[in-house]
Amino acid sequence: MPRLSVWYVRTSFLHLILGVTYGALILTAKAAPGWGWTWRLFPCHIEQIAYGWMLQFAMGIAFWALPRYLQTPKRGDERPVWAAWALLNLGVALLALGPWLRTDWLRWGGGAAELLAVILFAAHAWPRIKPLGA
Numbered sequence: 001m002p003r004l005s006v007w008y009v010r011t012s013f014l015h016l017i018l019g020v021t022y023g024a025l026i027l028t029a030k031a032a033p034g035w036g037w038t039w040r041l042f043p044c045h046i047e048q049i050a051y052g053w054m055l056q057f058a059m060g061i062a063f064w065a066l067p068r069y070l071q072t073p074k075r076g077d078e079r080p081v082w083a084a085w086a087l088l089n090l091g092v093a094l095l096a097l098g099p100w101l102r103t104d105w106l107r108w109g110g111g112a113a114e115l116l117a118v119i120l121f122a123a124h125a126w127p128r129i130k131p132l133g134a
Helices: 003-031 036-065 081-102 104-128
Strands: none
Touching: 003 036, 003 081, 036 081, 036 104, 081 104
């Protein structure tokens, strides 16, 4: 597995751990009085699970599994994919902080960073997608 895919997968598991922790705290609030503050973690929970874990895991596996080029470098220029990794994690962090700091620019900035990450990754992966046997 290429080093970049390893970074994507390991980081996705960190987001999974955080997302499950947030979810467990939210569930605790249903049984424990005085834990109502944990419902502010709900957007963080969704962000960590949906984008931090699932999307990032899929991107890491896709980078590894998509067909390689015949010439070197086998997976093309990796710089856009590293930038996508950084932007995706920045976006998840900004969107997770948004409900706590209550600022709209964090939501807009985080969403823009995530969108740019997906665009960069898709632009890199698109030439590697080809029909079977081609």
